[in-house]
Amino acid sequence: MQIVIDSANVESIRSLNEYFPIDGVTTNPSIIVKEKRDFLPLLREIRAVIGNEKDLFVQVIAEKAEDIVKEAHYICNEVTGSILIKVPVTTEGIKAIKLLKEEGIRTLATTVYTPMSALIAAKAGAEYVAPYVNRIDNLTGNGVEVVSNITRIFSEHNLPCKVLAASFKNVQQLQNVFLSGAHGITAPPELIKGMITHPSVEIDVNQFKEEWLNQFGNEGHTLLSTQ
Ligand code: G3P
Numbered sequence: 001m002q003i004v005i006d007s008a009n010v011e012s013i014r015s016l017n018e019y020f021p022i023d024g025v026t027t028n029p030s031i032i033v034k035e036k037r038d039f040l041p042l043l044r045e046i047r048a049v050i051g052n053e054k055d056l057f058v059q060v061i062a063e064k065a066e067d068i069v070k071e072a073h074y075i076c077n078e079v080t081g082s083i084l085i086k087v088p089v090t091t092e093g094i095k096a097i098k099l100l101k102e103e104g105i106r107t108l109a110t111t112v113y114t115p116m117s118a119l120i121a122a123k124a125g126a127e128y129v130a131p132y133v134n135r136i137d138n139l140t141g142n143g144v145e146v147v148s149n150i151t152r153i154f155s156e157h158n159l160p161c162k163v164l165a166a167s168f169k170n171v172q173q174l175q176n177v178f179l180s181g182a183h184g185i186t187a188p189p190e191l192i193k194g195m196i197t198h199p200s201v202e203i204d205v206n207q208f209k210e211e212w213l214n215q216f217g218n219e220g221h222t223l224l225s226t227q
Helices: 010-019 029-034 039-050 065-078 091-103 115-124 133-138 143-156 171-179 189-194 199-221
Strands: 002-006 024-026 055-059 083-088 107-112 128-131 162-165 184-187
Touching: 002 010, 002 162, 002 189, 010 039, 010 189, 024 039, 039 055, 039 065, 065 083, 065 091, 083 091, 091 107, 091 115, 107 115, 115 128, 115 143, 128 143, 133 143, 133 171, 143 162, 143 171, 171 184, 171 189
Parallel strands: 002 024, 002 184, 024 055, 055 083, 083 107, 107 128, 128 162, 162 184
Antiparallel strands: none
16 A cells, blocks of 8 residues: 655655655656756655655656657666556557557556546556546536546456546545555645544643653653652
């Protein structure tokens, strides 16, 4: 099961990677331009923060399959560590996924809105598909159901492709895609932090502390100073 940060903000990634069990970072052209930084230095800084082992997903902007392959080579040559190339599920994108698979370059099929596009991408050799849960919901579809159907098809047909669900606006959507069998999620830093947010936690922690201090006084401010 994977939890991936959908952001290119270096400080958010640094902080989340330090405190949370994070498996990697996904970017896309919109996420990159938001940072108003040069492309390669930004990717290299993210890599330095997460280390070489964790996955860094980088999206192509080319449209023709052969150009997508060239962009994939460029990214793989310029950025170290574990890289996955994000390729939109257009006709040219599917061809590119097949070509990249033949070369051993790992891909994630992105902009997935239907189980059928996920199936084709998986059969073409994508290692991951990324269904866009919230964008599907916004189109009056059912994003969680699409994820559930994709995981069912992959499992029924033994397709060795993982579902990294993407595009979220709330923690309920995250919980529902995990329940529906997604192998992982990629979400903005605030939503990942939101996975452990509950007002009762602070209330409980304060109560524990207060009761402890009442018994042990100031010496009890840490367990290390109590007998
Ligand atoms: O990784 C894809 C994702 O960034 C799309 O999310 O929130 O722009 O719909 P969103």
